[in-house]
Amino acid sequence: MRALLLLLGVGVPLPLLAQTGQPAAAAASNIGSASLAGQLSQLALGLLVVVGLIFALGWLLRRVGPMAGQGGQHIRLLSSLPLGPRDRLLLVDVGGTQMLLGASPGRINTLHVFEQPVAEISQATAGNSDFARKLQAMLKRDQTP
Numbered sequence: 290m291r292a293l294l295l296l297l298g299v300g301v302p303l304p305l306l307a308q309t310g311q312p313a314a315a316a317a318s319n320i321g322s323a324s325l326a327g328q329l330s331q332l333a334l335g336l337l338v339v340v341g342l343i344f345a346l347g348w349l350l351r352r353v354g355p356m357a358g359q360g361g362q363h364i365r366l367l368s369s370l371p372l373g374p375r376d377r378l379l380l381v382d383v384g385g386t387q388m389l390l391g392a393s394p395g396r397i398n399t400l401h402v403f404e405q406p407v408a409e410i411s412q413a414t415a416g417n418s419d420f421a422r423k424l425q426a427m428l429k430r431d432q433t434p
Contacts, residue, residue, distance in 0.1 A: 367408045
């Protein structure tokens with residue numbers, strides 16, 4: 290943290306570096322008023338730099354991070370059934386083949402590979418959760434008289 294403050298120049302009051310050849314009392318009075326304004330401006334500048342870096346890194350992570358490139362997924366989670374607090378059954382579609390997986394902490398087992406599709410896959414609801422589908426069904430039901 291100290292290195293970051295020195296890098297941004299917040300730790301070095303500029304008026305102290307500029308004082309040469311003045312009497313001690315005059316230098317002390319000038320330092321008090323000038324150093325406060327200088328330190329506040331350096332603090333504001335440092336804050337702007339840090340906030341700017343946070344926004345730039347956030348933008349960069351969105352562009353290149355793990356969430357970028359999810360448009361053409363070949364693996365889809367069709368259904369999930371919790372069996373306990375940490376174990377669950379997963380129905381997954383991988384390139385048109387549906388598989389039943391057992392997932393527990395630190396382990397995933399293939400339980401069955403289905404020859405015929407068990408669940409229908411539609412492009413509109415492939416990425417939606419059960420909640421989203423139920424909400425859409427309720428909204429459609431309320432609109433019809």
